[in-house]
Amino acid sequence: MEAEALLRRQCVEAINRDGVVDDRRLVALVLETYRDRAATIDKNAELIADLAAAKEDFGELQKLLETVLNHLPLGLSVFDTEQRLTLSNARFRQLFGLREDDAVVGASIPSLIAKIGGVERSEGRTASRETTLESGHIRRREWVMNDGRIIQSVVTVLPDGSNISIHADITEDRQAADRIAFLAHHDPLTGLPNRISFRERMDAALAARKPGEQIALIHLNLDRFKSVNDTLGVSVGDKILRKVANRLRACAGDDNALARLGSDEFAILQCGQQQPWNVTALADQIRRELSEPFFRGEKPIELSVSMGVAISPQDGVDTDVLLKHAGVALSHAKNTGGGRERFFTPEMEAELEARHALEADLRTALQDDEFELHYQPLYDMNEQRISGFEALLRWNHPTRGRVAPLEFIPLAEEVGLIVDIGRWVLERACLDAVTWPKDIKVAVNVSAIQFTHGDLQVDVSAALEVSKLSPHRLEIEITESVLMENKDEALPVLHALRERGIGIAMDDFGTGYSSLSYLSSFPFDKIKIDKSFVNEIVDNSEAFSIIRAIILLGDALGMRVTVEGVETAAQLELLAQEACDEIQGYHISPPRPAYDVPQLLSRPQPRMNARAV
Ligand code: C2E
Ligand code: MG
Ligand code: MG
Numbered sequence: 001m002e003a004e005a006l007l008r009r010q011c012v013e014a015i016n017r018d019g020v021v022d023d024r025r026l027v028a029l030v031l032e033t034y035r036d037r038a039a040t041i042d043k044n045a046e047l048i049a050d051l052a053a054a055k056e057d058f059g060e061l062q063k064l065l066e067t068v069l070n071h072l073p074l075g076l077s078v079f080d081t082e083q084r085l086t087l088s089n090a091r092f093r094q095l096f097g098l099r100e101d102d103a104v105v106g107a108s109i110p111s112l113i114a115k116i117g118g119v120e121r122s123e124g125r126t127a128s129r130e131t132t133l134e135s136g137h138i139r140r141r142e143w144v145m146n147d148g149r150i151i152q153s154v155v156t157v158l159p160d161g162s163n164i165s166i167h168a169d170i171t172e173d174r175q176a177a178d179r180i181a182f183l184a185h186h187d188p189l190t191g192l193p194n195r196i197s198f199r200e201r202m203d204a205a206l207a208a209r210k211p212g213e214q215i216a217l218i219h220l221n222l223d224r225f226k227s228v229n230d231t232l233g234v235s236v237g238d239k240i241l242r243k244v245a246n247r248l249r250a251c252a253g254d255d256n257a258l259a260r261l262g263s264d265e266f267a268i269l270q271c272g273q274q275q276p277w278n279v280t281a282l283a284d285q286i287r288r289e290l291s292e293p294f295f296r297g298e299k300p301i302e303l304s305v306s307m308g309v310a311i312s313p314q315d316g317v318d319t320d321v322l323l324k325h326a327g328v329a330l331s332h333a334k335n336t337g338g339g340r341e342r343f344f345t346p347e348m349e350a351e352l353e354a355r356h357a358l359e360a361d362l363r364t365a366l367q368d369d370e371f372e373l374h375y376q377p378l379y380d381m382n383e384q385r386i387s388g389f390e391a392l393l394r395w396n397h398p399t400r401g402r403v404a405p406l407e408f409i410p411l412a413e414e415v416g417l418i419v420d421i422g423r424w425v426l427e428r429a430c431l432d433a434v435t436w437p438k439d440i441k442v443a444v445n446v447s448a449i450q451f452t453h454g455d456l457q458v459d460v461s462a463a464l465e466v467s468k469l470s471p472h473r474l475e476i477e478i479t480e481s482v483l484m485e486n487k488d489e490a491l492p493v494l495h496a497l498r499e500r501g502i503g504i505a506m507d508d509f510g511t512g513y514s515s516l517s518y519l520s521s522f523p524f525d526k527i528k529i530d531k532s533f534v535n536e537i538v539d540n541s542e543a544f545s546i547i548r549a550i551i552l553l554g555d556a557l558g559m560r561v562t563v564e565g566v567e568t569a570a571q572l573e574l575l576a577q578e579a580c581d582e583i584q585g586y587h588i589s590p591p592r593p594a595y596d597v598p599q600l601l602s603r604p605q606p607r608m609n610a611r612a613v
Contacts, residue, residue, distance in 0.1 A: 006033065075151075075167030081160050083109045095151050095167050096143070118145035142170075150174050187260040189238055190245035198259035198267055202319040205257070205271050206312060215312040216270040216279035219326035220248075220286065223304045223338040225264035227485045230452055232301070240294050240301065247289045251282065267326070275311050276343060283307050283341040306333040307341035315344045328352050335414075359415055361397060362408055366420055370396050373428050374591035377600055378443065378562065379583050381576060385605050388441030388475065390584065391429040392591045393421070409447070418447045419454035426459050430467035430474065432594045437601065443475040443505065448482040451490045460497060475503035477528065480512035483521060494522055505562070510550060519557060527554045531565020531585070538570045548578055555579045572606065 010033070014026035069076060075092030079085055085107045093103050097117035113120075121142040131138040136158045143151040148171070155165040185197035193201070205215055222244065229237035241264065248266055252258040257269040268286075270279050286305065293300035308330025316322040329344040331352055336342070365371060375389035395403040412418040426444055433442035450456050464471055476497060482490050494504055505526035506519065510533055519527065529550050536543040547563065554561035566572055566585030575583060589600055 073168075075165075077103075077165045077167070079109060079163050079165075081162045083161075083163075085109075085112070092167060095169060097145070116143070116145075117147070118143045118149075118151070120144075121150075190242055190260050192245050192249075192266075193257070193259040195259065195261045198257065198261065198269070199319055199323075201257045201259075202269060202322065205269060206317060206319060206322070209271075209312065209317075213272050214275035214314075215272070215322075216275045216282075217310050217312070217322050217326045218268045218270070218279060218283060218286075218341070219261070219308045219310075219323070219330045220266040220268070221306050221330055221334065222264040222290075223306055223334070224485060225303070227452065228301065228303070231486055231488050236301075240303070243294055244290065244303070247292075248286065251286045251289055256282070267323075276309070279309055279311070280341075283309065287340070304339035306330060306338040308333055308344065309341055310344040325349075331355075355411065358403075358408065359411060361400070362395075362412055362415075362417055365395060365397070366417075366424060370398070371421065371424060371428075372396060372593065373425065373432065374593055375432070375442075375597055375600075376584060376591035377588050378441070379588045379605070381580055381582060384607055386440070386588070386601055387582065388443060389433075389436075389597065390443040390477070390591075391425060391432075391445070393425055393445075394591075413447050413449045416449065416453055418449050422446060422450045422454065423459045423462075426463040427466060430463040430469040432597070433473060434467045434469045436597060438470075438473070440601065441473045441475055441503070442469075443477050443503075445477045445507065446482070448479075448485050448490070451482060451493055452486050456493055457496055460502065471501040472503075475505055475526070477505045477507040479507045480509075480518050483518045484512065487521065491522060498523075498525075506559075508564075509554075516553075519553075519559075524559050526560040526562055526582075528562040528564050528584070529554075534563055534565045534567075534571055534575075534585070537574055538568070544574065547575075551578045551580050569606075 007030070010026060010029040011021055013029055014022050016022045016025075069087075069089035070091075072089060072091060075095040076087070076089045077085060077092050078087040085103060085105055087105075088103050092098070093100065096112075096115075098112065098115055102112065102115050121144050136156060139155045139157060141153045141155060143153070145151060149169055150171045151167055152170045153165050153167045155163050157163045185193060187194045202217070209215055225237070225240075228240060241260075244264075245260065245266070248258055248268070252268050256271070259267050261267050268282070270282060286307065290303055290305045293302050295301070308326045308328065310316060310322050310325035310329060312322055315325045325344040328348050329342045332348045333340055333342040335355065342348070372394045373391045374394050376392060377386040378388040378390060379385070380387035393405055393409070395405075395408055397403055409418065412421055429442050429444045433440070436442075446456065450459070460474070460476075463469075464474065476494075478490075478494075498504055503525040504522070505528055506524045507528050508530040509519075509527045511530045512518070527550075529547060533543065533547045533550065537547055538544075551561050551563070560581040561579070562582040562584055563575055563580050564584045566575065566583045566587045568587055571585075572583060572587055588606065592600060
């Protein structure tokens with residue numbers, strides 16, 4: 001029909017003025033129309049092909065979108081302007097514990113929230129943080145699921161109110177971040193707050209202190225903990241530190257702040273209570289608790305603790321000063337034997353400074369050649385003659401004058417200088433002794449530190465080597481503390497020295513608290529009864545009975561017995577009745593410089609009637 005009408009119109013158009021159809025014109029018109037139609041048909045075919053290709057592309061895109069959505073490790077949800085779900089993926093359902101028929105297109109946000117197995121975190125670091133963008137804004141929400149997982153949603157709200165959200169499980173990240181934050185403020189070994197967080201607590205407590213209120217700070221340090229670590233190993237040391245932390249936790253309770261400041265150092269802050277009474281009670285409790293043995297298998301390990309106490313406001317109102325003063329009091333407690341608490345006094349600071357100055361001088365004393373050995377005779381009671389000399393260290397300081405051994409040797413031990421000094425003493429004593437007659441021995445005092453921090457065997461060998469002194473003429477004097485602190489390390493060294501013919505003497509016998517057990521642990525050649533036992537033997541029969549019993553004990557164990565500190569002829573006479581092998585003391589001679597030894601040996605020796613040789 002359409003073609004007929006078109007032809008009729010073309011015929012009408014082709015009629016010329018005469019009313020006759022111009023056939024040529026008609027043919028031209030028909031041909032023109034035909035050409036246009038062919039072009040349109042071609043165009044249509046092209047469009048159809050394009051459409052098919054676009055359909056195919058769209059299908060592929062849809063497939064790709066589905067693949068992306070379902071493999072995305074993040075949950076995705078899209079809500080329209082009415083806040084109804086238009087798109088979501090499987091991970092979204094999985095994260096929030098939703099079923100497939102819960103998260104259908106058209107579901108509202110409140111209906112979905114009602115179905116998730118968790119609640120939105122309403123406070124904390126991420127609760128509803130918003131960032132404004134050019135096109136809308138981003139909101140972060142966090143959900144705590146019933147099974148403990150933490151889900152974070154990042155919601156991009158578009159200007160029309162619709163939103164696109166991605167959701168992620170951030171449980172592990174959050175745990176790692178929490179752990180890092182914890183570690184920044186806690187000690188990983190004991191879980192206690194560390195120095196940084198303790199300082200923060202102190203800052204806050206001192207700032208909040210009300211007038212009339214006092215705050216006590218206890219700085220604690222375990223005594224000789226280093227030797228526990230050195231002899232039993234770091235892992236045993238760590239276990240003990242954890243136990244110490246637990247005991248301290250129990251003592252400190254919830255009201256007081258407790259922290260581990262360093263290796264074997266702890267601190268407690270006691271706030272708002274009557275001081276110094278309460279802190280004294282707390283320190284007593286801590287001392288009791290920590291003196292209970294720690295067990296490693298069958299073997300109990302005993303510890304003691306030193307404590308320094310500073311109280312605010314009298315000892316300082318700010319953290320640094322209070323910490324410093326508690327530290328000064330702690331050093332004082334340590335320097336005076338440990339195992340107790342000390343309260344800060346301003347004099348302590350001066351004393352500590354003096355000690356630091358002494359330490360500085362001591363560090364240069366060896367190279368400045370300020371040491372000297374004096375020799376005190378050991379008098380053989382049977383042979384009634386000097387059989388040897390004990391080498392006693394003297395420090396002649398250019399401005400201090402002569403510093404007493406008891407003033408600098410404990411310090412030298414504490415700071416480790418005794419190892420180098422002890423090496424010098426050994427060599428000097430052997431070099432001096434080799435110039436004496438061959439039957440005269442030399443006794444050298446050795447500190448516990450030389451067993452743990454030095455190589456005593458090497459030092460002894462070197463001294464004998466350089467001096468060419470026979471090992472039989474050398475005697476090593478050790479005190480109980482050597483065995484008390486480092487039995488496992490010291491015993492093999494003592495055995496090795498003894499095997500080489502070097503004599504081993506137990507010095508200051510009777511001053512420790514478990515002397516007998518140490519006597520049975522090693523076959524000493526000699527025991528030296530401490531001078532404190534001799535003082536009263538003449539006037540006090542009980543004192544005499546005690547010394548007599550110790551002499552008999554040594555004798556029964558087959559050890560030579562030396563009595564130290566014999567100052568009078570009366571004491572000597574009394575001891576001559578006993579099975580005492582050797583005496584030492586001012587009565588024979590005080591310690592004398594090395595150049596006096598020949599004169600001491602050549603002068604007439606005291607004679608005793610009671611003992612016929
Ligand atoms: P020690 O080994 O028991 O030495 C004996 C101490 O008693 C010496 O004190 C000596 O002078 C003193 N003394 C001797 N006879 C009498 C007496 O009749 N009455 C009194 N009241 N005292 C007497 P000194 O020389 O002051 O030495 C003290 C301590 O220092 C020594 O005690 C020893 O433990 C230590 N010492 C000395 N030299 C060294 C050394 O080279 N190395 C080490 N590690 N310690 C040393
Ligand atoms: Mg001695
Ligand atoms: Mg002694």
